[in-house]
Amino acid sequence: MKRRDFLYFSGLGAAGSILPGFTTMGNIIRPEQALEPGIDVAQKKRLADVALNAARSKGATYTDVRIGRYLNQFVVTREEKVENIVNTESFGMGIRVIANGSWGFAATDQLDNDSIAKAAAMAVSIAKENARLLKEPVQLAPQKGYGEVSWKTPIEKNAFEVPIKEKVDLLLGVSDAAMKAGANYITSLLFLVNEQKYFASTDGSYIEQDIHRIWPAFFITKIDAATGKFETRNSLSAPSGMGYEYLSAKPQDKIKSVTTLYKKSYDMLEDARLAGAQAGEKLKAKSVEPGKYDLILDPSHLWLTIHESVGHPTELDRVLGYEANFAGTSFLTLDKWQTKKFNFGNKLVNIKADRLQPGSLGAMGYDDEGVKCGQWDLIKDGVLVNYQVIRDQAHILGLNASQGCCYADSWSSVQFQRMPNVSLQPGREKKSIDDLIKGVEKGIYIIGDGSFSIDQQRYNFQFGGQLFYEIKNGKIAGMLKDVAYQSNTQEFWNSCAGIADESDYRLGGAFGDGKGQPMQSNAVSHGSATTHFKNVNVINTARKIG
């Protein structure tokens, strides 16, 4: 999903029909067509070899081929109406080559031998045309071929197999629950993804992967007609690398706090009921007094702060300047890493990069340049120790292998460095949410993600949320509204004052992390337990117009 499409979704509450955006995602198909097997693996290998051989014969010194079948399903309801049920399929091949030391890329949706050979030749000719604009030839970290291997997201129930009627019933039930609880408007959606990817390279890998993701969400509005004020409350679900089992709520996955919080499964009906009532409470809540507060941040909120302030600045392509014109660069420059003592945060702060974590959006067996996925430290005891690296960057850090961070959002997009899951490790001492709240004299407990913005080097950020509760002398003292906090990344992570233990550890995430020109989207999760930050600047966001 490109960022504009993402905005489309985040503006769902206000938008009319949302269909036009879907036609860019592939051909619209019948639901049952998504369950048809697609071409078999032997044929994929044959087609990939056509591309590898064609590129080699034109002078490529390295080639990789991705054959992708990307399936999406959207079920969208608004109040008591079904807005849209759409299934899309996108199928084709992307060919990336190195020729004369330069990258070239071309893609085709016509998979006959002739079209494949033409695309391979075009990729090589682009590489050769651009070689005159190089400073130095591309250096690829060595990568052994794995032969013929495969990997699947470990799902229990393929969401594409669940009848549409069951999904529509669920979403209309969600509408009903929210409206009965006081909501005026609600848009709900189920967004399913299945990436069936085949990768082959001149290193001798032939990798088949079957990746599943699911995102259930709703957006509620509550209006006070007399004053003309309105408030919104979005779902607290986490987009997940799971099947439909994510929607079978298990009691052990519920955490009872001021609202119910969810771990590895989600009770959409319960959250909608609570949200309908909370949107009404928000209308009556006290407008926050600006100033310094301790913040207790729930994982349903903190994932986005981790994403923006840790995930992005540790992307090596940003550090090196490849994103200078758009997404930006990074304050975590190589000299800071080289000192081996740059205190990104205090000693409580341990942050890992990871492409293996079950249930996460970033979990996969191999990345899009055929590198086996793993896990590594980014921030160790508060110190910056590593970045996110792909094959043509590894030599810059003196590494002899990529970390497996290469990803493309379609067969038609060129793969580049994308964020793996980046997660804050839970506290080592036993500590609950209540224990953290008890330790706060003047603070705000924030649940759910809201407005977010950060500068292009990832210093200065501002975040909102969904639910805000005032903490006075260790106790919740009622709801607040108009809250956003501003901080500086290094100052913020050095103000960490306590992290709940692993029994509170949860994932949040996004389908639509945008980077690159043309923009590509990446799906990524961020885990954490509830965390306490001291003395953060809180602003009041209420304004009056007209």
Place this chain on the structure above:
Amino acid sequence: MPLLTQDQARELLKKVLAYSKADECEVNISFGQNANIRYARNAVSTSGSIGQSSLVVSSAYGKKLGIATINEFDDASLEKVVRRSEELAQLAPENPEYMPMLGPQQYAASSKTWDEGTAAIDAKYRADAVEQSLKISKDSGLTAAGFLEDSRGFSAMMNSKGLFAYNTNTRVNFNVTVRTEDGKGSGYASKGFTDVSKLDVAAATSVAAQKAKGSAEARAIEPGKYTVILEPAAAIVLLENLLYSMDARSADEGRSFLSKPGGTTRLGEKLMDERVTIYSDPQNPELPTAPWNGDGRPQEKVTWIDKGSIRNLPYSRFWAQKKGVKAVPFPDGFIMEGGSQSLEQLIAGTEKGVLVTRLWYIREVDPQSLLLTGLTRDGTFYIENGKIKFPIKNFRFNESPVIMLNNLDALGIPQRTVSGESNSHALIPPMRIRDFTFSSLSDAV
């Protein structure tokens, strides 16, 4: 697929419609060839070209609508996609908001959305353009990262009620960020045109290079309310949020900045300075856009904000019918009237203020007041007594475009500009604004 002429498109669409057995059927076809080259660290990084075509068939039985798409155009595929849309329509739930398809429409003569020169851009042109840009950055001891993208395509639609529409389009966008070697200075320029002969890659890169050199050694000044001069590339990202938040239904439903207590809206109310007039006009020679929108409605000249008052709101066809008003669609681009001053004259007329090159990472903080947040980037300067005095560190702002346009001080000459956030195009003047709210400092360069 090649680019079809109007007659070829009409023939193809007629053939598709001939397969239809539904109550109503509508076919949209589009093709785009998009190519790009990207560079960073003073060298090319990635480059590619992709052609994508899509035929979308919408079939309706009563209020049940089914939509299917295909990118193959042989007879068997065309029939298959019509049948699939009909099957999906039979399975679909009835949509209470379904609107019958439009009959034949009158469109204004096609505006100049196509340019032969832009359509002819090839890999060599792109590589040469990057070479020109890199020569400037390298000769100045600076580092450039940039992006050039061009597109050519057509779109057409026809339905069983006799509507037919056709349009061709080309576009080229160029944007570049030039930085000093030590990373202390950064400058940006962005241009976008229908006609590539208006694009001067070297001139744009030179502007970015000057800003990079001029913005090194930035000083910190206190956040607060400042008079600002927003260059068009900075203003567009605020104005597009204003325009695209004007949906009539949201306003009527009570959940927009245009909603009022008691269920009414601010349509007709004066919310901004009387020099603020924003309109859309597909025939404008500087910003030509298609004379029809995706559902077949004509795109006409529409004044959205007239001398500071909200004059028109965009409607979906369903909502317009429900409200008994004309269904004016969202525009494809917008134009803000300006004044006669150049950017230099606006600076010369400023006693104390901040010049802003670009605003970045814009997000809505509160839909009720349209409060937006974001940051300055790639060239922020302090002005005193009509002169740029020194570069300053970047700021985060929290400001509503409604409040901002109420605090309008002066307008310059409109220029075509491209949003660095959404890639959409608009014709916008540089503008001087009083009391623009910067809420904190950023160390980012």
